[in-house]
Amino acid sequence: MLASKLTYELGYSTQVNAYCSWSSKQGFSRHYDTHDVFILQVEGSKQWPVYNETFKYPLSNQKSASLTSPEEESYLSCVLHPGDVLYIPRGHWHYAVTQDEPFIHLTLGIHCKTGVDLLEWLICQFQHREEWRKSLPLRIEQNAWDLSRESLIQDLNQHLKNHNISEEYYNYLEGLGKPVYQYTFPY
Numbered sequence: 573m574l575a576s577k578l579t580y581e582l583g584y585s586t587q588v589n590a591y592c593s594w595s596s597k598q599g600f601s602r603h604y605d606t607h608d609v610f611i612l613q614v615e616g617s618k619q620w621p622v623y624n625e626t627f628k629y630p631l632s633n634q635k636s637a638s639l640t641s642p643e644e645e646s647y648l649s650c651v652l653h654p655g656d657v658l659y660i661p662r663g664h665w666h667y668a669v670t671q672d673e674p675f676i677h678l679t680l681g682i683h684c685k686t687g688v689d690l691l692e693w694l695i696c697q698f699q700h701r702e703e704w705r706k707s708l709p710l711r712i713e714q715n716a717w718d719l720s721r722e723s724l725i726q727d728l729n730q731h732l733k734n735h736n737i738s739e740e741y742y743n744y745l746e747g748l749g750k751p752v753y754q755y756t757f758p759y
Contacts, residue, residue, distance in 0.1 A: 574588055574680075575587055575680075578680070578682075583745055584682055584684050584685060585748075586680060586682050586683065587681040588678055588679070588680050589678070590677075590678055591676070591679065592674065592676045593670050593674065594670070600667055602621075602623070602641045602665050602667045603636040603641075603666070603667065604630065604636040604662065604663050605662055605663075605681065606631060606632045606633075606635065606663075607632070607683045607684070608660070608684060609679050609681050609682070610657055610660075610679070610680040610682075611657065611658040611677055611679055611680075612657055612677060612679075612680060613652035613653060613654055613655065613656045613658075613675070614677055614678060615674070615676040616654070616670060616673045616674050616675025616676065617652060617671040617673070617675065618651065618668045618671065618677060619649065619650070619651045619668065619669050619670075620650055620652060620658055620660075620667075620668050621648070621667060622646055622648040622658075622660055622664055622665070623641065623642045623644070623646050623647065623665035623666065624647060624665070625665070626639060626640070626641070626642050627663060628663055629662065631688060632683075636665065641665050652677070693741055693744060694741075698728075698731075701727075703723070703727060708720050
């Protein structure tokens, strides 16, 4: 229910993961997340070194496993205790190690929209238009290829000029953030 209410309030998809471990354990190796995270320490304590990003604003398919982590010292190293909260922006490398006791923390992930998401939404809008679903001419037909491409570019420009894309996309996002209704069991 927490993730649903946060999704509604923030307007972006959220997730909540619970992690627990025993003393002096490191869960994940140094990595970055492709979404913003808030760490909510519930029980025990945990040390969090946080490093600068090496790849700015990674998208969900641009995982840290394929990249080399930063070599310099962490710009932040803190120990979270019950009730503490830590924000780690997407793309910032980090890991965590428990102290001398078991711990529990919640990771709240916020999946913000990007310019790429706006373009993907726009592509979905154009999938309903016949002229955009037509096959393009073979590239060996240079003149036909150029004319077809120019026609699509003009259509795109007209669409952007004649529609309030910002408002339409905002309304689309509003529709995604509808709250999940609470339910009750029958008596």
